[in-house]
Amino acid sequence: MAERATWTTRIGFLVAAIGSAVGLGNIWQFPFKTGANGGSSFLVFYLIAVVAIGFPALLGEFVLGRRTRLNAIDAFGELGHRQWRIVGALGVATGFWILSYYNVVGGWVMRYIVGSATGAYFDAPAEYFGAVSAGPEAIAAQALFVLVVVGIVALGVEDGIEKATKVMVPSIVLLMLAMAVWAFTLEGGAAGYEYFLSPDLDTLLANAGTAIPFAVSQAFFTLSLGMAIMVTFSSYVGNDDNLAVDGGIIVGTNTLIGVLAGLVVFPVLFANGIDPATSGPSAIFIAMASGFAELPAGRLLGVVFFGVVLIAALSSAISLLEVSVSWATDNYDIGRVPLAAGLGVGLFVLGLPSAWDTAWLTWFDNLAYQLLLPVSVLFAMLFVGWVLGDEALTEIRQGMSGMDWFGPAWLWTVRIVVVAGVAVTLVLGLRTLFVEGAIVPPV
Numbered sequence: 001m002a003e004r005a006t007w008t009t010r011i012g013f014l015v016a017a018i019g020s021a022v023g024l025g026n027i028w029q030f031p032f033k034t035g036a037n038g039g040s041s042f043l044v045f046y047l048i049a050v051v052a053i054g055f056p057a058l059l060g061e062f063v064l065g066r067r068t069r070l071n072a073i074d075a076f077g078e079l080g081h082r083q084w085r086i087v088g089a090l091g092v093a094t095g096f097w098i099l100s101y102y103n104v105v106g107g108w109v110m111r112y113i114v115g116s117a118t119g120a121y122f123d124a125p126a127e128y129f130g131a132v133s134a135g136p137e138a139i140a141a142q143a144l145f146v147l148v149v150v151g152i153v154a155l156g157v158e159d160g161i162e163k164a165t166k167v168m169v170p171s172i173v174l175l176m177l178a179m180a181v182w183a184f185t186l187e188g189g190a191a192g193y194e195y196f197l198s199p200d201l202d203t204l205l206a207n208a209g210t211a212i213p214f215a216v217s218q219a220f221f222t223l224s225l226g227m228a229i230m231v232t233f234s235s236y237v238g239n240d241d242n243l244a245v246d247g248g249i250i251v252g253t254n255t256l257i258g259v260l261a262g263l264v265v266f267p268v269l270f271a272n273g274i275d276p277a278t279s280g281p282s283a284i285f286i287a288m289a290s291g292f293a294e295l296p297a298g299r300l301l302g303v304v305f306f307g308v309v310l311i312a313a314l315s316s317a318i319s320l321l322e323v324s325v326s327w328a329t330d331n332y333d334i335g336r337v338p339l340a341a342g343l344g345v346g347l348f349v350l351g352l353p354s355a356w357d358t359a360w361l362t363w364f365d366n367l368a369y370q371l372l373l374p375v376s377v378l379f380a381m382l383f384v385g386w387v388l389g390d391e392a393l394t395e396i397r398q399g400m401s402g403m404d405w406f407g408p409a410w411l412w413t414v415r416i417v418v419v420a421g422v423a424v425t426l427v428l429g430l431r432t433l434f435v436e437g438a439i440v441p442p443v
């Protein structure tokens with residue numbers, strides 16, 4: 001068997017899982033999805049989705065991985081009928097689909113590091129975003145990002161990224177906190193808090209139909225669920241680890257960073273007269289850029305901020321490529337380098353439309369949220385809850401002492417709450433795609 005990354009310590013596992021979870025999903029995507037889906041009411045749905053659906057589903061993927069100690073595709077085959085491997089493959093495909101446009105946004109981040117250093121966006125942050133986010137410049141930046149991801153995976157130097165992740169998480173929290181304090185001082189920013197943090201029941205109910213699928217899929221996206229990643233990571237975890245505690249740490253850290261990003265973005269948007277409902281994928285870029293443009297040492301701050309975001313994006317992107325590479329090198333006689341390079345080319349090509357026009361990026365993103373993520377997680381959790389059942393219970397109990405109630409509570413949550421919640425998400429998503437026509441590509 002070819003060599004696979006391993007960790008001997010629990011911290012190694014936590015760092016890798018947090019590195020995968022914390023990424024553009026928290027910093028870039030969460031604020032604009034919140035803005036597009038009614039602000040504070042979305043936040044409520046999102047938090048419920050994270051706790052009631054995301055957290056149990058994360059533990060479900062952990063159970064699959066640790067039980068079999070295999071990559072995600074073979075894990076399904078080992079525990080159930082061979083046909084179930086298709087669910088693992090669906091996870092890998094979902095991750096690929098997402099990574100294709102994730103790379104484009106990673107390219108934007110790289111571009112913003114340069115833009116911060118030279119002060120290129122200081123005069124006109126909104127126009128700058130328009131100029132670099134689509135077209136040939138965006139394609140060049142996307143290519144560079146893919147190259148770095150492939151290079152790291154091909155050379156097998158993820159260690160470096162793992163070390164960087166240990167610094168990344170505290171840096172993101174500190175930087176975001178500092179930016180949030182600054183955002184607090186902005187004139188006109190108070191409306192942002194109102195928008196983000198004060199839900200009212202009427203808006204909540206009025207938005208439920210559209211907000212629920214986005215909130216649930218956002219929870220999956222940001223926790224790297226339905227992409228075969230967490231299954232693979234947990235295949236190296238020791239039997240004396242308490243999966244629920246580890247899962248709680250991962251979910252807690254990940255959620256904190258998303259909420260902090262919102263505390264920066266919304267006051268800044270309101271202070272600058274930008275409508276959060278329509279700002280879309282540009283929100284975090286324009287908000288942060290306007291901030292750095294006004295702050296002393298803004299160039300330095302900009303480089304540091306976007307540099308840290310780049311590490312977060314890289315560690316997420318790498319986690320997916322690593323899954324495919326470990327599966328393929330486990331099963332076939334292919335070298336890491338050609339494999340990673342081939343996958344990189346495929347990803348680059350699939351991402352070209354998104355780099356060319358943000359309307360395509362939105363289309364890819366919509367399909368992932370409304371269809372791929374819910375289908376992938378739904379089948380995986382049907383498998384864990386109803387096919388594995390008691391075996392899953394045995395596995396979750398390993399390493400857990402004195403929490404006897406937890407296992408059954410978790411299993412029934414997976415069986416009923418998660419399965420029903422994801423099924424509703426899928427139905428609502430299909431409605432958006434097929435009844436409201438979101439499936440039609442933006443050609």
Ligand code: TRP
Nearest residue numbers: 021023024025099222224316320
């Ligand atoms: N969880 C990551 C985030 O929030 C997203 C992510 C993780 C991802 N793994 C991925 C995206 C693989 C694409 C492919 O940003």
